[in-house]
Amino acid sequence: MATARFWRENASMYNLIASRCTACGALQFPPRTFCPVCHRRSLGKMERFKLKGEGEIYSFSIVHEATADLEMQKPYVLAMMRMDEGVMLTAQVVDCKLEDAKIGLRVRAVLRLLSEEGPDGVIHYGYKFVPLA
Amino acid sequence: MREVAIIGIGDTKFGELWDMSFRQIGIQAGLAAVHDAKLRAEDIDALYVGNMSAGRFIEQEHVAALIADYSGMARDFTPATRVEAAGASGGLALRQGYMAVASGMHDIVVVGGAEKMTDVPDGLSNDIQNSAADRQWECTFGATFPSLHAMIARRYMHQYGATREQIAQVAVKNHKHGSLNPKAQFQKEITLDTVLKAPMVAEPLGMFDCAPNSDGAAAVVLCSMEKARNYTDVPIKILASAQASDTLALHGRPDICTFRATQAAAQRAFKQARLEPKHIHLAEVHDNFTISELLAVEDLGFFAKGSGGKATADGQTLIGGQVAVNTSGGLKARGDPIGATGVAQVVELVTQLRGQAGKRQVADAKYGLAQNVGGTGGTVVVHILGVA
Amino acid sequence: MTSRVGIVSYGAYVPRFRIAPKEIGRVWGSDGEAMGKNLMIFSKSVPAPDEDVITISTEAAREMMQRVDVDPSRIGALYVGSESHPYAVKPSGTIVAEAIGAVPNLTIADLEFACKAGTAGIQMCMGLVASHMIDYGVAIGADTSQGAPGDPLEYSASAGGAAYLIGREKIIAYLNATYSFSTDTPDFWRREGQPYPSHGGRFTGEPAYFKHVQATAKGIMAKVGSQASDYQYAIFHQPNGKFPSRVAKMLGFTDEQIKTGLLTPRIGNTYSGAVPLGLAAVLDEAKPGDRILAVAYGSGAGGDGFDMTVTDEIEKVRGRSQMTMAKLLEKQEFLDYATYAKFRGKIRLKEGST
Numbered sequence: 032m033a034t035a036r037f038w039r040e041n042a043s044m045y046n047l048i049a050s051r052c053t054a055c056g057a058l059q060f061p062p063r064t065f066c067p068v069c070h071r072r073s074l075g076k077m078e079r080f081k082l083k084g085e086g087e088i089y090s091f092s093i094v095h096e097a098t099a100d101l102e103m104q105k106p107y108v109l110a111m112m113r114m115d116e117g118v119m120l121t122a123q124v125v126d127c128k129l130e131d132a133k134i135g136l137r138v139r140a141v142l143r144l145l146s147e148e149g150p151d152g153v154i155h156y157g158y159k160f161v162p163l164a
Numbered sequence: 165m166r167e168v169a170i171i172g173i174g175d176t177k178f179g180e181l182w183d184m185s186f187r188q189i190g191i192q193a194g195l196a197a198v199h200d201a202k203l204r205a206e207d208i209d210a211l212y213v214g215n216m217s218a219g220r221f222i223e224q225e226h227v228a229a230l231i232a233d234y235s236g237m238a239r240d241f242t243p244a245t246r247v248e249a250a251g252a253s254g255g256l257a258l259r260q261g262y263m264a265v266a267s268g269m270h271d272i273v274v275v276g277g278a279e280k281m282t283d284v285p286d287g288l289s290n291d292i293q294n295s296a297a298d299r300q301w302e303c304t305f306g307a308t309f310p311s312l313h314a315m316i317a318r319r320y321m322h323q324y325g326a327t328r329e330q331i332a333q334v335a336v337k338n339h340k341h342g343s344l345n346p347k348a349q350f351q352k353e354i355t356l357d358t359v360l361k362a363p364m365v366a367e368p369l370g371m372f373d374c375a376p377n378s379d380g381a382a383a384v385v386l387c388s389m390e391k392a393r394n395y396t397d398v399p400i401k402i403l404a405s406a407q408a409s410d411t412l413a414l415h416g417r418p419d420i421c422t423f424r425a426t427q428a429a430a431q432r433a434f435k436q437a438r439l440e441p442k443h444i445h446l447a448e449v450h451d452n453f454t455i456s457e458l459l460a461v462e463d464l465g466f467f468a469k470g471s472g473g474k475a476t477a478d479g480q481t482l483i484g485g486q487v488a489v490n491t492s493g494g495l496k497a498r499g500d501p502i503g504a505t506g507v508a509q510v511v512e513l514v515t516q517l518r519g520q521a522g523k524r525q526v527a528d529a530k531y532g533l534a535q536n537v538g539g540t541g542g543t544v545v546v547h548i549l550g551v552a
Numbered sequence: 553m554t555s556r557v558g559i560v561s562y563g564a565y566v567p568r569f570r571i572a573p574k575e576i577g578r579v580w581g582s583d584g585e586a587m588g589k590n591l592m593i594f595s596k597s598v599p600a601p602d603e604d605v606i607t608i609s610t611e612a613a614r615e616m617m618q619r620v621d622v623d624p625s626r627i628g629a630l631y632v633g634s635e636s637h638p639y640a641v642k643p644s645g646t647i648v649a650e651a652i653g654a655v656p657n658l659t660i661a662d663l664e665f666a667c668k669a670g671t672a673g674i675q676m677c678m679g680l681v682a683s684h685m686i687d688y689g690v691a692i693g694a695d696t697s698q699g700a701p702g703d704p705l706e707y708s709a710s711a712g713g714a715a716y717l718i719g720r721e722k723i724i725a726y727l728n729a730t731y732s733f734s735t736d737t738p739d740f741w742r743r744e745g746q747p748y749p750s751h752g753g754r755f756t757g758e759p760a761y762f763k764h765v766q767a768t769a770k771g772i773m774a775k776v777g778s779q780a781s782d783y784q785y786a787i788f789h790q791p792n793g794k795f796p797s798r799v800a801k802m803l804g805f806t807d808e809q810i811k812t813g814l815l816t817p818r819i820g821n822t823y824s825g826a827v828p829l830g831l832a833a834v835l836d837e838a839k840p841g842d843r844i845l846a847v848a849y850g851s852g853a854g855g856d857g858f859d860m861t862v863t864d865e866i867e868k869v870r871g872r873s874q875m876t877m878a879k880l881l882e883k884q885e886f887l888d889y890a891t892y893a894k895f896r897g898k899i900r901l902k903e904g905s906t
Contacts, residue, residue: 040300045651061301090322090420092314093367094306098294099287101306103601103894109311109366111415119415121312122305125600126568126883134322142610142651143602145304150903154638156606156647157305 032148037155044157047082047140049118060118084140085163086114091124091132100146108132112160126161137163165266167389169399169552172201173511178380178499179349186222186280190231193381193504194276198235201385201395205236208385209270211244214257214277215503220292222280231276250296251452253277254506255536255545258384262405262547265386277507278381289377293502296539298413310374310453311366312414312540317455318368320421323470326458328368330473332359334454335372335496337482342493344524349378349499359454373454378499382508389552398518403439403531404548406432414540421470423541426463430535433546434465439531441465444548445487446516446529448509450537451494457481460535461489464546488526491516506536506545513549554682558723559716559860560622561869563615564832565608565694566712566819568883569598571892573707579889580702587707592793596710596820598887599696601895605634605713606644608825609694610651612715616690617652619872622717624653628686629677630660633669633824634713635742635749636696637662648692658686666740667789668850669693670714670824675730675856677718689718693848695823700748701898708792710820714828724866725835725844728859731772733764740851751851757795760853765789765799768855769847776859780804784842787813787830789849791821812837813846818881824850833877840864 042048043061050062052073057066058080066073091110094101101107108124110132124132125143138160145155174196176189184192190213198208213228224230232244247257254277261275281289294303297312320326336356342348354372362370385395392399408428414420434440441464449460458472466487467475475481481489492498492512495505513532515521529551536545572595577584588594599608609632617624632644645660663669663676670693677689694713699705718727739760742749752760765788773779780786786809788796793816800810813830815822822829827848834844844860893899 036300037304041650045647046653090315090319092311092318092369093364094308094311094314095364095366096290096308096310098291098303098306098308106364106367107306109306109308109315111315111420120305121302121307121413121415123602125602134318142607142614143600144604144607145306145602154604154606155304156651159305159602 032152034153045142047084047158049080049082050077051080052076053078058116058118060120082114082116082118086112086138088124088132088134088136088138089113089119090134093129093132110160112138123159124161125159131162139163166268168262168265168386168402169389169392170384170402170510170514170549171387171392171395171399172197172203172385173383173514174200175347175382175508175511176380177347178378178501180282181379182282184379186218186224186278187230187234189280189379189381190276190278191235193278193383194231194235194274197274197383197385203272203385203395206240207272208237208242208274210264210273211237211242212257212261212273212275213244213246214253214506215246215279216248216250216253217292217295222283231278249543250538251450251502252506252536252538252543252545253503254382254508255534255547256407256506256543258507258510258547259405259407259545261386262402265388271388271391273386274383275386275507276381276383277504279501279503280379281377281501282379286377302413308366310369313453313455314366314369315414316420316459320455320458323421326470326473328360329356330477331454331458332356332373333476334451334457335359337476338451338490338494338496341483341491341524342497345493345498348493348497349376350493350497369453369455375452375495375500378501380499380501380504380508382504382511384507384510384514392552399552400514400517401550401552402547403437403550404433404546406436407543407545408432409543410541412539412542421459423459423463423537423544425541425544426460426535426537429544429546430464433548437548439548444531444533446491446513446526446532447487447489447535448492448512449489449535451490451496452500454496456537457489457494464533464535483524483526491521491524491526506534509534509536510547510549517549517551555684555720556726557678557681557718557720558726560688560719560722560724561616561620561717562714562832562835563612563619564714564829564877564880565611565615566829566880567597567599567603567608568885569600569895570595570884570886571598571889572886575889576707587704591707592817593708593820594817596708597712597822598892598895599711603711604638604696605632605636605694606638606647608696608711608713609644609648609692609715612694612713613648613652613690613692615873615875616715616717619869620717620722622688625657627654627688627690628658629680629689630654630658631663631673631676631690632692632694633663633665633673634693634695635664635666635669635823636698640744665854666850666852667791667823667826668848668854668856670828671848671856674716674718675732678727678730681718681720687719691716691718693824693828695825697821697823698748698896705749705751708821710822712819712822712829713825714832716828722865723863724869725860725862728861729772729776731768731775731857732854733767733771734854737853739853756851760851761791761795761849762799764853764855765847765849766802768857769803769845772845772857772859778859782843783809783845785813785834785838785844786810787827787834787844787846789847790814790816790826790830793817835866836870836876836878838862838866840866
């Protein structure tokens with residue numbers, strides 16, 4: 032069971048905790064231990080930064096061939112979201128009619144079930160997005 | 165650094181090779197290449213094997229040792245190394261072999277690539293391929309490997325006004341080329357309509373926009389240029405071997421319609437070969453998805469960004485066009501046994517440059533370029549070959 | 553030392569999918585429309601495959617936190633009451649607490665008492681807050697309850713939840729008093745490992761619901777010395793649309809008083825979410841000075857009663873959020889029975905590896 036591998040990322044998966052390099056101001060999601068731009072200048076200068084959870088769709092696809100975990104939800108909208116703070120991430124857009132998904136749609140993050148490791152395994156929760164309107 | 169030549173090539177047919185195991189396909193290609201180079205086992209200094217995921221496909225790691233053993237090289241305790249970079253495993257293995265010979269470390273090196281994908285059910289095969297992306301931050305959240313490319317396609321259409329039809333033309337063209345290649349997995353031409361009406365995988369990409377699951381292996385023999393003519397009358401020189409990396413996750417890029425690693429690797433390769441894109445009229449690029457070929461021909465510098473779709477629709481990348489792209493049939497029609505693909509691309513280029521490509525021969529082919537991609541462009545390897 | 557305590561904030565969430573009784577009846581060869589009329593339920597909410605008590609509780613709790621400027625680290629207790637916790641062992645509360653930034657300095661526990669587990673949590677928070685053991689407590693009632701296919705309960709068992717922040721400062725509704733009436737009455741139950749609950753048919757009426765709701769209502773009103781006409785709003789547990797109307801009449805309440813807090817006709821019985829959601833609907837419109845009576849009922853059986861008075865603070869807290877129950881319930885998408893069964897795990901899937 033990949034319990035620890037997901038538990039370790041709870042802060043980011045539940046609360047969109049990113050990192051911010053105080054040397055150059057750049058944000059990273061998921062959080063990093065040093066800034067990919069400043070490199071050594073950023074050591075000891077990284078801080079936690081909570082994303083607000085709002086952004087817009089940068090691109091999307093309606094997925095018909097799904098992984099086992101998402102069989103129940105196909106076809107589903109998978110999108111890359113450009114968060115208002117500038118960082119981009121990848122997640123499902125739910126509570127949205129397939130035909131309403133479009134580039135530029137404003138969305139906000141919610142907590143949803145991502146997967147479970149079998150009927151006797153841990154349940155993984157994380158971010159998905161719903162239309163803001 | 166000395167010049168390196170390819171003195172032998174070999175490959176299996178690509179497809180669902182039910183009767184052949186991983187080790188069988190590996191040695192079939194390897195033996196063919198060694199035979200083509202008229203070598204004996206004791207002549208070989210080292211073996212490099214490109215393979216993405218034997219550990220999950222056939223529950224076997226340590227595959228370089230396996231191939232060395234079953235191809236008889238364990239007798240001489242020949243060093244064997246497995247190289248992995250998802251879809252770029254083959255091209256990267258070639259690069260390692262090239263560096264070994266160019267540096268003087270080894271004189272004769274065999275580079276092979278092999279993948280046995282059909283011993284697992286489709287669902288598992290898809291999941292294994294998903295690990296070329298960012299498992300923790302893309303796949304966990306619902307991304308599949310095709311869906312990432314589908315998002316590229318949608319953004320590409322949005323940014324450049326390219327049409328769905330233009331993207332689909334890549335598959336039509338590659339099947340046309342594949343119909344001329346007796347080793348291709350698919351040897352039937354298809355119509356644009358077939359591509360457009362195919363079952364959806366991840367919109368806008370359908371079944372015919374995606375390369376198949378395949379079994380297969382390919383191999384080449386490398387030798388220093390100065391000794392090459394001892395083995396072959398038609399040595400093909402590796403004019404450039406270049407590589408670049410980019411973010412693992414697609415969402416880490418500022419623009420998803422450009423593979424910066426292709427641009428960087430191409431720039432490095434052209435510089436090493438002292439050539440420019442306009443000199444290349446033959447290329448094997450990584451069309452695991454139709455959209456990937458459009459990005460490739462643009463990022464390699466053959467066509468302006470955003471115009472790859474039109475160029476394809478206009479026939480510029482057909483045999484006889486401005487640059488014949490994927491004369492083998494590409495990943496789409498030739499097949500895509502992941503670790504083998506990068507080596508198979510080079511096998512095709514060598515075949516063309518030797519003038520042995522039969523019905524799919526590109527006239528007066530002087531140079532050839534191979535572009536091999538790992539993941540959504542996290543690794544790109546570019547080789548440029550030329551007639552010696 | 554004890555102080556007056558009350559509701560400081562609230563949040564609600566109802567999944568957007570619905571199914572109509574007529575559609576359920578169609579599949580089981582019953583007159584679904586008549587069933588619906590009989591129960592006074594015209595649609596019920598259905599959770600999406602990626603929703604459960606934890607996601608519903610989180611959404612409600614986040615809404616609750618958004619309305620106020622309370623530092624989540626000041627929350628000293630968090631309780632999630634439900635009869636459909638995703639885990640039998642491992643609390644829903646820890647994930648919700650993590651998701652609202654309340655960890656780690658707090659106590660957490662999951663509660664079960666059929667439909668009144670959420671209000672039981674409110675009572676626990678009242679005690680901890682009033683005694684100054686904690687500054688703020690969170691009590692959530694949420695469910696994604698199931699009814700056996702073809703059983704009458706299938707027409708009503710639905711999904712939803714609401715969260716309450718209990719504190720001593722900037723109270724929007726004083727929790728003046730609480731009273732509970734509890735007995736051992738096996739009207740409705742579910743054994744460990746069973747997917748669907750069982751019930752005692754007509755036994756669930758008079759000796760269960762009506763006895764306990766009346767006793768609880770009379771008990772709380774006696775405790776504070778009030779009568780039905782003192783209240784602008786009354787919220788009774790609502791396993792269907794009929795029971796609360798009937799018990800209201802028995803106790804001397806009018807349809808007008810219970811109207812706002814009666815959501816079951818539109819969303820079905822959200823079990824532990826029922827009274828919490830009804831109360832949230834009332835808080836969306838109640839005016840300063842309004843008196844509210846809430847009586848939750850849980851099978852097994854017991855009732856929790858609350859007497860509340862709304863304060864001026866409510867306008868501020870209401871103003872902070874775009875979301876109202878009315879808006880929340882606007883988003884609805886009706887499903888056919890097959891999709892509903894698929895979502896609710898009622899179709900037997902292949903087990904083992906792909």
